[in-house]
Amino acid sequence: MNSRQILLSGLFLWIFAVLGTGFVALTEDTTRNKIAENERRVLLRNLYQLLPAEELDNDMAADTLEVPASTLLGSEQPSTVYRARLSGEPVAAIFNSIAPNGYSGKIHLLVGVYVDGSLAGVRAVKHQETPGLGDGIEVRKSDWILDFNGKSLDNPGHSKWAVKRDGGVFDQLTGATITPRAIVQAVEKTLLYYDQNATVVFN
């Protein structure tokens, strides 16, 4: 093979690299707005799952606050807090919280906390837990995560904020203990975060 052929092959490969990247870039560019719109729609749907629409009258997705990274929220990056208000009065805050110790990596949670420190609800929004076992944390697959509704730091109290196997009050999932354990810990930490930062959150 002479150098001319080597150059030709290189050129050929280069053309396909440009074409492939070009088409991907083009698709990305034409779908970007649509994808952002879809993500916002799903975010709103998730937020309104945690709070009944009649309990607030503001646009939660617009009334946000960037909070610095905190170990209590499990994040290494600043995260967004969504705030619900009724006639200007704070009702609840929804935190992006991460359980770093899931069975297969991080579990991303939305944790809704009423202004009095009780839980409006918890949803798992992103995770890689085992299909059929750990993914029972998704509300569409099991009711497990609804157990958090109404709980707070004093109800059931620190020593009981654990799965039943560890002496707490929360069920584990059939065949999965690590996943619920990670979430229970992350939710309690989020409540602690709210407890320490309530005034900042609703400034």
Next chain:
Amino acid sequence: MTTNSEITQSGLWTNNVALVQLLGLCPLLAVTSTVVNGVGLGLATLVTLVVSNTLVSLIRGFVRSEVRLPVFVLIIASVVTIIELAMKAFFYDLYLVLGIFIPLIVTNCAIIGRAEGFASKNPVGTSALDGFMMGFGFLIVLSVLGGLREIIGFGTLFANANLMFGEAASVLTIVLNADYGGFLLAVLPPGAFFGLAILIVIKNLMDERKPVTSRAVDDSLVDNL
């Protein structure tokens, strides 16, 4: 010249991607815990196979042989990325269900296997049909294996069908035994190996009963890899 019926038979049975070529085992074993998961990955793989086979066949006349594999990889990776973006834009709810499976398609060597072994040597129409039939054969095995594991592992069938086909599909879910405690082995990866082995045994037994003339496994396609 390969006839259309030979391609169909090869894709669905004699040269089935999952049962004979044993390609794409990583996604196959990873996601077949339920029928719905199996169908989801099967459909996405089918689309990718048809598109990549068609494109590879289109350029087969002037692709330089020493760089053909990187070019095929580029095409497949681009196609999968574009499918993922398009799903995110137009079928976002479906994407939320299948999203994690889509990148797995790139790891499925059945796709580059068909590009190299078939599409690079055959006309566009035949290659597209081959992609469709190979993908369909893969889809069937994924669905059957998913069904097998779902029945043994959970005691249900078509659970969560609504996630893929809309709320109307909820009625498809069949609970075979409400008190069934579940059999974890079938759900975990070892269950996938056992399940696949059982399917291969059944296929081979059926082949032994048939006249030998219908067997046309083209080993050269597989050996090329």
